[in-house]
Amino acid sequence: MSWLPVPPDHYFSINNIPFGIISTPSNTTPRPAVAIGEHVLDLHAFADSANGFSQLPDFAQSEVFVSERTLNRFASLGRPIHRLVREYLQEVLSIDTPYPGLLRDNPEAQKACLLNSVEDDVRMHLPMDIGDYSDFYAGKNHAFNVGVLFRGRENALQPNYEHLPVGYHGRASSVVVSGTRVPRPRGQVIKSGDGEKVPAFVESGKLDFELEIAAFVGRGSDLGSCVGVDEAGEYLFGMVIMNDWSARDIQAWEYVPLGPFTSKSFATSISPWVVLMDALEPLRTRPLERGTKVPLLPYLQESNSESVYDIPLTTFLANQKKKHIAHSGTHKISQTSSSNLLFSFSQMLAHHTITGCPLQTGDLVGSGTISGIDTQSMGSLLEMTQNGTRKVLLGDSGESRGFLEDGDVVVLAGGCGKAGVGFGECVGEILPAGK
Amino acid sequence: MSWLPVPPDHYFSINNIPFGIISTPSNTTPRPAVAIGEHVLDLHAFADSANGFSQLPDFAQSEVFVSERTLNRFASLGRPIHRLVREYLQEVLSIDTPYPGLLRDNPEAQKACLLNSVEDDVRMHLPMDIGDYSDFYAGKNHAFNVGVLFRGRENALQPNYEHLPVGYHGRASSVVVSGTRVPRPRGQVIKSGDGEKVPAFVESGKLDFELEIAAFVGRGSDLGSCVGVDEAGEYLFGMVIMNDWSARDIQAWEYVPLGPFTSKSFATSISPWVVLMDALEPLRTRPLERGTKVPLLPYLQESNSESVYDIPLTTFLANQKKKHIAHSGTHKISQTSSSNLLFSFSQMLAHHTITGCPLQTGDLVGSGTISGIDTQSMGSLLEMTQNGTRKVLLGDSGESRGFLEDGDVVVLAGGCGKAGVGFGECVGEILPAGK
Structure with missing residues (x-):
C-alpha cells in the first residue's frame, strides 16, 4: 500500500512503478519520472532539489535522472541497478516508508516532485532513444x-x-x-x-x-x-x-x-x-x-x-x-x-x-x-x-x-x-x- | 590540381574531397577530416587551432568539426552548406589557392592539420551515427x-x-x-x-x-x-x-x-x-x-x-x-x-x-x-x-x-x-x- 491514493485495480500500483519521460506546461524540459496511480514522481526534481536518493548510497549515478531526456542511461546501468532503484522508490512511496521525512511527511518535497497526471497536464514523451x-x-x-x-x-x-x-x-x-x-x-x-x-x-x-x-x-x-x-x-x-x-x-x-x-x-x-x-x-x-x-x-x-x-x-x-x-x-x-x-x-x-x-x-x-x-x-x-x-x-x-x-x-x-x-x-x- | 601530391587516377583527387572520422595514436579522439590523395586534413585542428574557416564567413557553424565525433551535425546542415564547405576546401587545397597563407604557405598550420594516412597511422571510424x-x-x-x-x-x-x-x-x-x-x-x-x-x-x-x-x-x-x-x-x-x-x-x-x-x-x-x-x-x-x-x-x-x-x-x-x-x-x-x-x-x-x-x-x-x-x-x-x-x-x-x-x-x-x-x-x- 502507498500513502498516495491508488484507484482499485489500477495498473500503476506500488507493485509496478513504471518509468517514463514527462514534461509539463510549467517545465517543458523532458525528464524521467515514475507513475503511481494517477500521480507522477518527477525523478529529476526528486534526485536534484529534494536530494531524494540520499538514502540509497549504493546508487551513485542518480545524475541519470537529472541530465538526461531519455531513460537510456538509466537502462544501460543493468538490471541489478534497476532493481535497486525500483525497490527504493517502492519504499519511499510505501505507507510505512522507512524514510517518512523524505517525501511522505515533507510537503515542500512533495510540492517540488509530485504531480497529478491530469491536473498538472503531464505530457508523455518517447521513453527511450531507440537505436534499432x-x-x-x-x-x-x-x-x-x-x-x-x-x-x-x-x-x-x-x-x-x-x-x-x-x-x-x-x-x-x-x-x-x-x-x-x-x-x-x-x-x-x-x-x-x-x-x-x-x-x-x-x-x-x-x-x-x-x-x-x-x-x-x-x-x-x-x-x-x-x-x-x-x-x-x-x-x-x-x-x-x-x-x-x-x-x-x-x-x-x-x-x-x-x-x-x-x-x-x-x-x-x-x-x-x-x-x-x-x-x-x-x-x-x-x-x-x-x-x-x-x-x-x-x-x-x-x-x-x-x-x-x-x-x-x-x-x-x-x-x-x-x-x-x-x-x-x-x-x-x-x-x-x-x-x-x-x-x-x-x-x-x-x-x-x-x-x-x-x-x-x-x-x-x-x-x-x-x-x-x-x-x-x-x-x-x-x-x-x-x-x-x-x-x-x-x-x-x-x-x-x-x-x-x-x-x-x-x-x-x-x-x-x-x-x-x-x-x-x-x-x-x-x-x-x-x- | 592541388599543391599536395595526389597519385595519378587516385579516387581522392581535389575533385572529390570526401569526409570521414579519424583518430591517430597521438590524438585518439575521433574527429572529422577530409582526404586528398594519401593525405588527410584534420578538420578539428583546421577549424580550431588554425582558424581555417576564417575566410568563409558564411559558414558560422564550424564548431560542427570541433565538438563532434561523427559527421551527423555537419550532414544535418543541408546540401547548400555541404557545397559551400567542400568548394571552400577545394580552394584551400588548390595549387592557386586564393588563401595561400592559410595552409599552402603556412608550415605551422600544415603541421597542426595535415596528416599522412600511412605515416601517421590514421585510423578510420564509422563516419556517422546511423539511426536506421x-x-x-x-x-x-x-x-x-x-x-x-x-x-x-x-x-x-x-x-x-x-x-x-x-x-x-x-x-x-x-x-x-x-x-x-x-x-x-x-x-x-x-x-x-x-x-x-x-x-x-x-x-x-x-x-x-x-x-x-x-x-x-x-x-x-x-x-x-x-x-x-x-x-x-x-x-x-x-x-x-x-x-x-x-x-x-x-x-x-x-x-x-x-x-x-x-x-x-x-x-x-x-x-x-x-x-x-x-x-x-x-x-x-x-x-x-x-x-x-x-x-x-x-x-x-x-x-x-x-x-x-x-x-x-x-x-x-x-x-x-x-x-x-x-x-x-x-x-x-x-x-x-x-x-x-x-x-x-x-x-x-x-x-x-x-x-x-x-x-x-x-x-x-x-x-x-x-x-x-x-x-x-x-x-x-x-x-x-x-x-x-x-x-x-x-x-x-x-x-x-x-x-x-x-x-x-x-x-x-x-x-x-x-x-x-x-x-x-x-x-x-x-x-x-x-x-
Whole structure:
C-alpha cells in the first residue's frame, strides 16, 4: 500500500512503478519520472532539489535522472541497478516508508516532485532513444489465423515457424508515443489480379492495428557475441504495449520477397510508461505449446518453463468524430492475454544475437501480434473480419468496421487488476490522408 | 590540381574531397577530416587551432568539426552548406589557392592539420551515427540472376519489381567500418529437404559478400510527410561503398515470410570516406531500362533521366593466411559499374517516405547488390558460382571458391580514375566462427 491514493485495480500500483519521460506546461524540459496511480514522481526534481536518493548510497549515478531526456542511461546501468532503484522508490512511496521525512511527511518535497497526471497536464514523451526496432512474429494464433486466410489451414504455419522466432527489422524512426495521431498512408495497391498486375496509387483502404507487447534492451552486447537464452533477461530493461499499425493492401503488394516495408513504417505507437522486468515477475506463465515433436535447438531451450507473462490485453475502438477518447463510449472489440506467444523475449534475444548481431541500449523488440483463438480475442482487424469480409459490429452503435476509418481511435490497454501491474494505455487516432 | 601530391587516377583527387572520422595514436579522439590523395586534413585542428574557416564567413557553424565525433551535425546542415564547405576546401587545397597563407604557405598550420594516412597511422571510424539502415534491391541484374537460380528464368523478377524499389529494413547496430573483422556466423540451416524440415545448428557454409553502394541522409523529414522524387537529392549527404555480408544457407531457411534477419545482421561493412553528392554530379548516367511498358506511378517519375552514377566497382579476394591485404597478390574476381540500378537513390527516398516514414540525419540507404550481366561482373558469389555449384578460380593460385572461407579478405573498391572521384576501399576479413 502507498500513502498516495491508488484507484482499485489500477495498473500503476506500488507493485509496478513504471518509468517514463514527462514534461509539463510549467517545465517543458523532458525528464524521467515514475507513475503511481494517477500521480507522477518527477525523478529529476526528486534526485536534484529534494536530494531524494540520499538514502540509497549504493546508487551513485542518480545524475541519470537529472541530465538526461531519455531513460537510456538509466537502462544501460543493468538490471541489478534497476532493481535497486525500483525497490527504493517502492519504499519511499510505501505507507510505512522507512524514510517518512523524505517525501511522505515533507510537503515542500512533495510540492517540488509530485504531480497529478491530469491536473498538472503531464505530457508523455518517447521513453527511450531507440537505436534499432525489431519485430517478431511469436503470436502463434495470429500467425495461424493469417496463414489460414492466405494459404489455407493445411499450410497455415510456414515450415520454419516452430523452430525459430521469426522476426524482421522494423523502422525505428517511426516509433511514436501513445497519443500521436497517425495520418492514413497512401501507397501502391493492386486493385485487380487479372493479367499483369498494375498498381494504383491510393489511400490505404485496409488500415489495421496490431496488438503487441514490446521490450526495451537495457544492457548491450558486442558484435560477434551471442546472448544465452537463460541470461537474456539480464539484457532487458522493461516492457510496453504497442500498436504496429499496418496497411494491409500496401503490404500485400510490396512484401515479396523482402518483407513488409512502407506498409508498416508510417507509424508504430507505444505506451509511454516502461514496466520494469522485475515488476512482471509475478505474472510469469507458460507459453503456447509447439505442435512439432522435434525439440528446439539447444540455444533456444530455456530453463524457466514459465517464460511469458499473463497480462490481460484489451482493444477498444471509438470514433473521434462522434465521441471523445474515453473508455466509456468506446467499444471493446477484443480481449486476450500477453501469454499467447510461442516464444519468450529471452528466446527472441537469443535468436536475434545467434549470428552475432549486437544489441544496444534502447533497442526495441516487439512480440508480433497477439491473438487468442476466437474472434473476440484477436489482435488485428485482418483476423477479426477475415480480411474485411465479415465486419465487426461496434456494440449497439449501428457502426461496424472491416478496417479502420478516418477518425477512429484505437485504445490498447494492458492491465492486471489482481497484481496491480500493467502497461496502461496506447492510444492512436487515424487522421485523413495528408493531414 | 592541388599543391599536395595526389597519385595519378587516385579516387581522392581535389575533385572529390570526401569526409570521414579519424583518430591517430597521438590524438585518439575521433574527429572529422577530409582526404586528398594519401593525405588527410584534420578538420578539428583546421577549424580550431588554425582558424581555417576564417575566410568563409558564411559558414558560422564550424564548431560542427570541433565538438563532434561523427559527421551527423555537419550532414544535418543541408546540401547548400555541404557545397559551400567542400568548394571552400577545394580552394584551400588548390595549387592557386586564393588563401595561400592559410595552409599552402603556412608550415605551422600544415603541421597542426595535415596528416599522412600511412605515416601517421590514421585510423578510420564509422563516419556517422546511423539511426536506421534500409537496404533496397535496385540492382536489376542481381535480382534477375538470383531469381533465375531459385525460380527459373520465366519468373525471375517478382511482379512488383519494376513498379517500386523493393526494399527492407536492415540492422543499423551491425554496420561497421571497413577493416572490422567479421566472425563467421552460426545459425539454423536445413541440411536436407525430405519430409518435415528439421534445422541443424551449424557454422554458415554459404558465407557471401554483397557489393553495394549506399547513401547517408543529411536533412531529415517529418512523420507523415513524403519526400518528392525531384527534391530527394537535397535530403542526401553523401555516399559510400558497402559490403552487406550474407549467410545464404541461414537466409534460405529464415526469410519466409518476413525477409532476411539474422542472416545479414551479423555485419555490414562500409568504406570510411563519405563522398558528397556534389562530387558525384559529373558521373551521372542513365539507369537500367525497365522491361514493362506500364509507366511508373507519378511519385517515382524523376525529371533528370541521368539519375544514377557510373563509378567502376571492383571486387578483390585474398586469403589472409597466405598474403597480406594488398591489391598486388589479391585476385580480382569482379568488375562492374554502380550504374547497374533500375532505380535511383532519389526514387528510393521518394518510395521510402511515400507512406510517411520519417528520415533522420545519419540514416543509411543501400542500393542492393550491384551486378552486371556476365559472370565477371557479378556482385556476389551466389551469382558467380550459381549457388556454390561452379567454383570461381582465383587467378592461377590453384585456389577456387564456392563461398567464402576463413581468412578470406574481400576488398570492394570504387574508383573513377578519369574524374578523380571514388569511394576508395571497403575491406573485411572472415574470422573463424566464435573468434
